[in-house]
Amino acid sequence: MPLTDPRDEGFGLYVHWPFCLSKCPYCDFNSHVVDSIDQAAWRSALLAELNHFAARTPGRVLTSIFFGGGTPSLMEPETAAAIIAAARGHWVAAENLEITLEANPGTVDAARFRAIRDAGVDRLSMGVQAMNAWDLAFLGRKHSVEDARMAWTVAVKIFPRVSFDLIYARPGQDVAEWRRELSNALDEVRDNGISHLSLYQLTMEDGTKMADDFARGAFKLPNDDVAADLFDVTQELCAAAGLPAYEISNHAAVGQACRHNLTYWRGGDYVGIGPGAHGRLMLDGASRATRQIKAPALWLKRVAEKGQGTQDEAALSTTMRAEELLMMGLRIGEGVNRARFQRLAGVALDSVIDPVALARLVTLGFLTVDSRTLAATPRGRLVLNEVLRQLTKSAS
Amino acid sequence: MTDLRHIRNFAIIAHIDHGKSTLADRLIQTCGGLTDREMRDQVLDSMDLERERGITIKAQTVRLDFKAKDGKTYQLNLLDTPGHVDFAYEVSRSLAACEGSLLVVDSSQGVEAQTLANVYQAIEAGHEIVPILNKVDLPAAEPEKVRTQIEDVIGIDASNAVMCSAKTGLGIGDVLEALVERLPPPTGDADAPLKALLVDSWYDSYLGVVILVRVKDGVVKKGAKITFMSNGANYQIDNVGYFTPKKVPVPELRPGELGYITASIKSVADCKVGDTITGEDNPAAKALPGFKASIPVVFCGLFPTDTGQFEVLRESLAKLRLNDSSFHFQLETSAALGMGFRCGFLGLLHMEIIQERLEREFDLDLVTTAPSVVYRILNTRDEIVELHNPADMPEPNLIKMIEEPWVKATILVPDEYLGSILKLCNDRRGEQIDLTYVGNRAMVVYRLPLNEIVFDFYDRLKSISRGYASFDYELVGYRESDLVKVAILVNGEAVDALSFMCHRASAENRGRQICERLKDLIPKHMFKIPIQAAIGGKIIARETISALRKDVLAKCYGGDVSRKRKLLDKQKEGKKRMRQFGSVDIPQSAFIAALKMPEP
Numbered sequence: 001m002p003l004t005d006p007r008d009e010g011f012g013l014y015v016h017w018p019f020c021l022s023k024c025p026y027c028d029f030n031s032h033v034v035d036s037i038d039q040a041a042w043r044s045a046l047l048a049e050l051n052h053f054a055a056r057t058p059g060r061v062l063t064s065i066f067f068g069g070g071t072p073s074l075m076e077p078e079t080a081a082a083i084i085a086a087a088r089g090h091w092v093a094a095e096n097l098e099i100t101l102e103a104n105p106g107t108v109d110a111a112r113f114r115a116i117r118d119a120g121v122d123r124l125s126m127g128v129q130a131m132n133a134w135d136l137a138f139l140g141r142k143h144s145v146e147d148a149r150m151a152w153t154v155a156v157k158i159f160p161r162v163s164f165d166l167i168y169a170r171p172g173q174d175v176a177e178w179r180r181e182l183s184n185a186l187d188e189v190r191d192n193g194i195s196h197l198s199l200y201q202l203t204m205e206d207g208t209k210m211a212d213d214f215a216r217g218a219f220k221l222p223n224d225d226v227a228a229d230l231f232d233v234t235q236e237l238c239a240a241a242g243l244p245a246y247e248i249s250n251h252a253a254v255g256q257a258c259r260h261n262l263t264y265w266r267g268g269d270y271v272g273i274g275p276g277a278h279g280r281l282m283l284d285g286a287s288r289a290t291r292q293i294k295a296p297a298l299w300l301k302r303v304a305e306k307g308q309g310t311q312d313e314a315a316l317s318t319t320m321r322a323e324e325l326l327m328m329g330l331r332i333g334e335g336v337n338r339a340r341f342q343r344l345a346g347v348a349l350d351s352v353i354d355p356v357a358l359a360r361l362v363t364l365g366f367l368t369v370d371s372r373t374l375a376a377t378p379r380g381r382l383v384l385n386e387v388l389r390q391l392t393k394s395a396s
Numbered sequence: 397m398t399d400l401r402h403i404r405n406f407a408i409i410a411h412i413d414h415g416k417s418t419l420a421d422r423l424i425q426t427c428g429g430l431t432d433r434e435m436r437d438q439v440l441d442s443m444d445l446e447r448e449r450g451i452t453i454k455a456q457t458v459r460l461d462f463k464a465k466d467g468k469t470y471q472l473n474l475l476d477t478p479g480h481v482d483f484a485y486e487v488s489r490s491l492a493a494c495e496g497s498l499l500v501v502d503s504s505q506g507v508e509a510q511t512l513a514n515v516y517q518a519i520e521a522g523h524e525i526v527p528i529l530n531k532v533d534l535p536a537a538e539p540e541k542v543r544t545q546i547e548d549v550i551g552i553d554a555s556n557a558v559m560c561s562a563k564t565g566l567g568i569g570d571v572l573e574a575l576v577e578r579l580p581p582p583t584g585d586a587d588a589p590l591k592a593l594l595v596d597s598w599y600d601s602y603l604g605v606v607i608l609v610r611v612k613d614g615v616v617k618k619g620a621k622i623t624f625m626s627n628g629a630n631y632q633i634d635n636v637g638y639f640t641p642k643k644v645p646v647p648e649l650r651p652g653e654l655g656y657i658t659a660s661i662k663s664v665a666d667c668k669v670g671d672t673i674t675g676e677d678n679p680a681a682k683a684l685p686g687f688k689a690s691i692p693v694v695f696c697g698l699f700p701t702d703t704g705q706f707e708v709l710r711e712s713l714a715k716l717r718l719n720d721s722s723f724h725f726q727l728e729t730s731a732a733l734g735m736g737f738r739c740g741f742l743g744l745l746h747m748e749i750i751q752e753r754l755e756r757e758f759d760l761d762l763v764t765t766a767p768s769v770v771y772r773i774l775n776t777r778d779e780i781v782e783l784h785n786p787a788d789m790p791e792p793n794l795i796k797m798i799e800e801p802w803v804k805a806t807i808l809v810p811d812e813y814l815g816s817i818l819k820l821c822n823d824r825r826g827e828q829i830d831l832t833y834v835g836n837r838a839m840v841v842y843r844l845p846l847n848e849i850v851f852d853f854y855d856r857l858k859s860i861s862r863g864y865a866s867f868d869y870e871l872v873g874y875r876e877s878d879l880v881k882v883a884i885l886v887n888g889e890a891v892d893a894l895s896f897m898c899h900r901a902s903a904e905n906r907g908r909q910i911c912e913r914l915k916d917l918i919p920k921h922m923f924k925i926p927i928q929a930a931i932g933g934k935i936i937a938r939e940t941i942s943a944l945r946k947d948v949l950a951k952c953y954g955g956d957v958s959r960k961r962k963l964l965d966k967q968k969e970g971k972k973r974m975r976q977f978g979s980v981d982i983p984q985s986a987f988i989a990a991l992k993m994p995e996p
Binding site: 248264272277279327361 | 920922945948950952953954955957960961964965967
């Protein structure tokens with residue numbers, strides 16, 4: 001099991017495709033609606049940026065590629081194929097290299113799915129978001145429940161691994177309703193052999209249309225107690241369906257966790273290419289954070305001129321790195337591995353956490369700790385922000 | 397040297413915003429005390445705080461030379477006094493230094509309660525009152541109506557009230573002529589032993605204490621040896637002079653004149669307002685009447701937010717006290733708030749001013765506990781003990797009797813808000829003394845316990861009356877009362893800074909209100925937090941803050957890390973601004989907000 005080996009947290013490539021057919025009101029990702037896209041120009045720019053980062057990270061073993069967005073299913077399959085081929089050429093591809101692409105139901109048909117699969121994508125992640133028409137409309141989704149159902153029925157025949165997303169804790173949603181909706185979804189998941197689910201609570205992100213509407217009082221969200229109840233139901237139903245949580249919002253059958261995302265949570269390195277993409281790279285013994293230019297047109301222009309569109313790149317201090325490792329590592333069920341932490345942060349785990357807070361949080365049942373790992377319990381994961389605030393020593 | 401007959405000493409009485417400072421500015425400008433270039437608004441209010449809030453805290457004098465219509469030049473001494481009730485004693489001493497007052501009333505607003513109290517003080521001081529109808533240029537001005545109101549409410553003749561607009565300068569000459577014509581000149585004997593009234597004092601880092609005086613008898617000369625009659629302290633005068641408002645040194649000040657003395661005095665605490673200054677060699681037999689030592693009536697705890705700032709707070713308080721001997725402070729240790737000071741003030745405004753100056757001039761971040769009044773306790777050993785801090789309340793079985801201070805409050809309020817105001821007064825254990833009408837305004841006089849008004853009474857009054865009610869009070873004495881200390885327990889532990897004194901009849905109600913408010917003010921923790929109010933060992937109210945169940949980011953992937961980490965750091969910063977009490981974090985704001993009465 002190479003991926004649970006504390007010596008290997010993986011090394012991933014993230015590719016950002018910043019275009020959508022329409023902007024969803026809750027989404028604060030770097031996504032844009034445009035009239036036309038010069039697919040050839042985008043392909044060569046992404047390849048150029050890939051080339052730039054690959055040159056700085058020679059000899060790494062690539063464990064995953066993730067096409068995110070935006071709506072990368074709108075990307076020409078040839079582009080994905082070219083990027084995958086280039087990545088395989090630049091780095092050593094792991095035997096079990098995982099290649100995920102995000103898709104929106106309604107933007108794909110069987111032929112497109114086939115082309116994406118032929119490009120090398122072996123895992124499809126679909127943004128279904130809700131299983132009723134009213135909530136799909138509230139979330140600004142352009143597809144219907146039927147579109148989604150058709151899409152995954154086709155997808156499971158083409159892709160070895162399929163996942164889909166749902167957003168819950170929506171306005172007016174109560175425990176009984178969600179229980180019904182999720183149970184139905186899990187039935188379909190089982191019937192179609194889907195092995196992974198991402199279940200997110202709806203979050204108001206600053207600057208989104210939905211957050212503005214919420215601030216104006218246009219709708220109400222379930223309060224934190226109801227949201228906690230909804231979370232508990234989610235854990236219960238998914239566990240019973242053989243898809244236990246391996247992260248706060250992610251559920252998978254055994255061995256079906258998203259390896260690319262695990263790399264983020266375990267503190268592994270990743271290259272981020274495309275507008276607004278972030279990366280973390282260990283270079284010359286220090287972890288560096290990279291961020292690409294966010295505006296698509298600007299990024300494209302800069303890459304055409306300079307071969308890369310990096311907005312900024314900065315070394316992370318030990319404190320910052322340690323906080324990130326904790327913040328990410330406590331999200332996953334396996335927790336933070338002490339040996340890995342020491343290797344990645346350069347300091348021992350115990351040196352960055354408040355021992356009094358740790359003892360208290362363990363006693364209260366929010367954390368478990370032993371000689372190998374520090375992990376949040378399911379209860380602890382639900383109040384992780386507070387756990388982190390208490391646990392981490394204040395940066396001075 | 398000006399002949400006594402050509403001196404006029406006057407104060408200005410006005411409600412906030414009725415134009416006192418503007419009128420003073422205009423008088424100075426008209427008499428040429430300052431050139432146009434030197435003029436700025438509110439020249440006499442030198443502290444930023446005074447200028448911003450439109451209030452006067454320290455007294456000041458200005459000597460104006462005015463050539464009247466009779467062809468003679470008069471020395472007009474304007475004494476700018478604090479107008480607020482908190483400084484009632486200081487005002488009375490300022491008034492004792494003058495023979496007359498300008499009563500400035502806004503012609504669109506009419507007489508306010510604060511004006512009333514001050515004008516009665518002036519009448520008591522034997523002043524000739526010259527009514528001034530200000531702001532007659534405003535469209536809303538109703539000078540005739542206000543003239544009648546002055547006669548009805550105050551009971552003085554306003555038929556020859558002077559109409560003016562301090563803002564435009566209209567009628568300023570008439571104001572000056574009226575001063576000369578109607579105010580009596582001062583009296584005094586230059587050959588008698590020196591008697592000078594100490595009006596105010598402040599600390600100047602170069603000169604030491606600067607003392608404002610009004611010479612009654614005798615002559616104050618540079619180099620002379622003087623004695624403060626209240627404490628027998630002796631000094632040699634360095635300099636004497638007057639203000640224009642610029643400082644002008646002169647060899648001497650004679651009877652009837654107002655001016656300053658410097659004598660290398662280190663602390664204003666030695667220079668008590670109302671004291672009599674006399675000659676060391678030829679002392680007066682009797683001091684001037686009316687001297688009182690100032691006594692703080694409102695107390696609160698001041699604690700630095702950052703416990704590391706304790707020494708800075710101590711030094712800052714000491715510096716402020718150099719300039720204001722009426723405020724007192726002593727060390728206080730609170731289990732919840734750490735080391736700080738118990739501070740005594742003349743009243744609520746005085747308290748606010750000191751707090752604001754500490755935060756502004758000394759850049760301190762403070763936690764203020766709820767203000768408390770001074771209770772008198774007769775203990776079982778038959779000793780009378782003053783209680784300045786609810787935390788120091790003895791066990792009930794050691795108390796024979798508790799007394800609390802009462803005030804007489806005068807409220808002027810438009811008719812339509814009267815009902816709500818009466819209800820407010822009754823809710824605060826008030827006893828009605830008088831209720832009369834002046835036009836469509838009611839004048840209500842109540843007797844109220846000071847502890848019922850010390851906190852948010854004024855805010856409530858203003859809010860109920862949409863700002864139209866005005867309010868004034870004076871202390872009238874102590875009365876026995878059935879008072880209890882209500883302790884607040886958070887997570888089972890008493891938080892001393894939240895305990896308060898109140899009447900037994902309202903204890904349960906207030907205890908419940910505070911528990912309810914704390915429930916909203918204290919953020920959820922990872923465990924349930926009981927909040928209780930208790931008298932002695934008896935719980936009288938209880939609320940529970942439920943445990944935090946959800947506080948997590950739904951999504952956090954590679955692109956979110958930097959942003960979410962910054963968010964976490966920011967939240968941790970916010971946490972630092974809380975006080976940890978046991979395992980509970982209480983926001984600083986809760987200490988004072990919890991004790992505010994809710995809007996009914």
